[in-house]
Amino acid sequence: MLLSMMAGLTALGSALSREKEEGTITAVMLSPIRTGSFLSGKMLSQLVRSLIQAGVVIILVILLFHMSFRGNILLTALILILGIFGFLGLGLLVTALTKDQETSQLLLNLVFFPMLFLSGVLYPLQELPKFIADIARFLPLTYGVSAFRQVIVFNASISAVWPSLLILFLFGAVSLSIAVPVFLIKKGN
Template identity: 25%
Template sequence: MKSLLKMTWMEAKLFLREPVGAFFTLVFPLIMLFIFGFIYGSVPPPPGSDGLGAIDVLIPALSAMVIGITGMMAITITMATYRENGILRRLRTTPVSPLIVMAAQVVVVFVMTALGMLLLVSAGKLFYHVQFDGNALSLLGGFTLGSLSFFGIGFILAGLLPTARTAQIVAMVLLYPMLILSGAAWPRELMPATIQKVSAFIPLTYVVNLLRGLWAGQPWSDHLLDVGVLAGMLVLGVVISAKTFRWE
């Protein structure tokens, strides 16, 4: 327990000392928000959107983007680099278990992801007076499910790919289309209908749907498919990442 606390605290410090990771988790989503806010901020809500404007829809979508970035980039790159550089090799000679190493990553990246979302929501409230119709606890629950189900992808990629460099490239190649097609970085409604069909095959879509729904105050029962897919990903993620973990 003591080693888990120490390691989590250490990883948190290391995360914040790494400017690129901290930028993409905490600053980049805000920049996206301000760009969209500049374009759509003054557009009145379109008819049939329950009075929700572009920014109101954008906050939960951008939160899903943060989840995609931290799950697939932060975890993948950190774990793959730790293995390639022999950092895990050094840890292997101590009594510390791989579970503690992974748990510390999960806690730190989850807290950073949550911080990223908190910044988005605060900026939305402050500058765009966003409308939040949901329940905060419920939203936190959906956010937690979405985050943990995506962290599994990061651990699996790090476990399967041979080097940190390939892990980084594969993660980027997978992530960027996912951000666009899922509607996390760009309102899905603005895309052609055929492309919207593709989004059903993109895991991040289910995070976007769930968060947007919970943000708008819809009940969980409206999102059983999203919850089912994400829960399935979470279970698979835990099982496979435990199997693919390698010290070196």
């Protein structure tokens, strides 16, 4: 889960930043391809890459650590897809607002690493001080991790994780609805 979200956040940003620096994005934007098609293709390729990465990690964990996979694979994929799309939007936004790949990567890491430590990936939220746990409730990764853990470990159904799915969906919708127009405006400059 964590690796897939991080890949969604950083890989798209890195690819677009590199293309901006090399000038290839300008050439693509001057071609007859629509900007929406270009962005959709970039995001879809990152989504597929992240899903493959998550699948490989899950299979390795099952084989190497003899973990039993109790959850619904389709629900697991849905959680991953919703989370990845949200982080793709966030990565696109940061990339659109920065001028070079180095700055983009720095900002993406500044966004991601606090989320990593506060989201419950490394330790349960119950173990955090209350004010930090309250902050964690505003982070989308918290809901992705929670839903993923409930499905994989406890075989939770969609009815048990739908609030987390809704939050991930809203995060994705908001991040993409902000990121795409900002990218288009910045592309025009």
